[in-house]
Amino acid sequence: MTEPAQGSWNRAAALALAATSGHPVLDLSLGIPPDPPPALAMTGPEPSDLTDYPPTAGLPEFRAAGRDYLVRRFGVAVPADAVAPCVGAKECVGTLPALLRDRTAAHRDTVLVPSLSYSPYRAGAALAGLRVRRVPTDEQGRMDLAALPSEVTERALCLFVTSPSNPTGGLEPLPEIAEWGRRHDVPVISDEAYAELTWVGPPRTVLSTGLAGVLAVHSLSKRSHVPGLRVGLFAGDPELVAAVVRRRREVGLLTPGPAQRVAVGLLADDAHVDRQRERHRHRVHGLVALLREVGVDVRPPEGGMFAWARAPEGSGHRWAERLAAEYGIVTTPGEVYGPTGTGHVRLAAVVDPDLLRERLAPVRRSTPASKEKTHR
DSSP: OOOOOTTOOOHHHHHHHHHTSSSOOEEOSSSOOSOOOOOOOOOOOOHHHHHSOOOTTOOHHHHHHHHHHHHHHHOOOOOGGGEEEESOHHHHHHHHHHHHGGGSOTTOOEEEEESSOOHHHHHHHHHTTOEEEEEOBOTTSOBOGGGSOHHHHTTEEEEEEESSOTTTOOOOOHHHHHHHHHHHTOOEEEEOTTGGGBOSSSOOOGGGGOSTTEEEEEEHHHHSSOGGGOOEEEEEOHHHHHHHHHHHHHHTOOOOHHHHHHHHHHHHOOHHHHHHHHHHHHHHHHHHHHHHHTTOEEOOOSBSSEEEEEOTTSOHHHHHHHHHHHHOEEOEEGGGGOGGGTTEEEEEOOSOHHHHHHHHHHHHHHSOGGGOOOOO
16 A cells, blocks of 8 residues: 555545445544434424525524523523524634634734644635644643744734544643633634533533633534534624624625524533433443554543544554455544644544444454553
């Protein structure tokens, strides 16, 4: 197998390769579990949903539901007018650099992202014609903002942080990051799509130390397992929220009224979230245990629904290719998230561990365990 150029991984090609393995394909490349959606109290759309444009700022009941959700689950008080809907968290983070660009000085042309990060942060910066700077990490894999040169900080338009991290599952010190942003006048955009899946301590948010200079982005796709609904929310600094809502209105980024109405019920109900959370907990810890059993170097994540595993062969791309070709398991090479991820593979914990055990058993025989050490 030859090492492809960085960024050349293609999920469709990986699925096709896995189909030739002689095994039923197990797709661990996306965080979409095969669970039923929560029971929804669905009714037909209101007449106004069809005859009027939905309010960009959100239906009043949606904004109130978002406010109540943040108080109930995170203990933070956010005014309802500082909460707004988006067409999924991915759309929100991908468009924010462009929407924020004209509210600050022209020299603010750089988007700061974690060294390992979700690709829409970088794609959104490119779409806005902005440069990207990866923030180095410390020994624990957390962003080391102190390592940024002053000339980079002075050009920063915004800073993205993900906690729990996708792909590593690490938790960031959000209060310290929020304070850094305020000190340097850099808005902090906290992607909290996996906040409900925090395994070490309680769920946390960047809003916990105040709203000034910060936005938190939340995902019903992950919280409620309804990715097809395409609804998320962002909340935080009232001035930032108002500015973003105004620009979203100008370019037509509107969240359909019927989807917002369904989201109101989901945001008000925690029971289905707790049930889904336990499914994720069982799967992610089961996946980590199975990988360790076969000699793969992997740490239990502090949050999220992924295992970030060191590739036994040194190349995440080669190991992902081998898992697909020989075992029918589709994963994501770490290089997709940044150059420092080239020696890793991300596996989504979306399959029951009992279904994975037999499939992973042969990996032990092909893993150079004598050269690898698993974390204890």
